[in-house]
Amino acid sequence: MSMFKVFDISGSAVSAQSQRLNVVASNLANADSVAGPDGQAYKARQVVFQTMLMGASGSAAGADPGNPVDGSAGVRVSTITEDQTPGRKVHQPGHPAADAEGYVTFSNVNAVEEMVNMISASRSYQNNIEVMNTAKTLLQKTLQLGQG
Incomplete structure (x- = not known):
């Protein structure tokens, strides 16, 4: 697995957790509401995640099905x-x-x-940002080794 795929995987998780945070914010904003836009009481919404196979190009398509090492898994909001x-x-x-x-x-x-x-979504978001920062630091140190 390429070091750059770490950014694809963590990026997909950051995006999914961002959507989750938006849904939670919407739920909290409507916690004491009586009627929604359709005249009915607001119903809480929940995010459903799904594993997403990421190919060599960092997209959901493009992985070689004959080579399971080629593809890595990310996450996306399915519904x-x-x-x-x-x-x-x-x-x-x-x-x-x-x-x-x-x-x-x-x-x-x-x-x-x-x-x-x-809190759970926020911590997951922060952890994935930390993973990307650590990967960036490792790549920078690798480049510095080549300069010395």
Whole structure:
């Protein structure tokens, strides 16, 4: 595996974790919302990752299927799903969004779970940046050896 593939692999992870952070931010922003754009309560979204085979060119295509050492694996976001758990209901008969029984349905976002998700994504993002910085330092030291 080429040293430069480290940048492709870590770069794909940084991109995926960035999307995950955006989804978490959206969930947290809508944690106490009552109605979304479609008139229904906001449903929490979750990112689903998928392994992506990266070929010699650093893209998902181009790996030699007969040579498994040629291809390396990265990660990408395959889908963003909606959590179908029912939202919490609060009895507020005077609220404009209350149903016939006086209950208001809020989003199903669990703020504590989303904060844990955010910390996990943030640390993964930082770790992959650190991997790229370490690879860059190793490449610079290799070039310095050639100059001496």
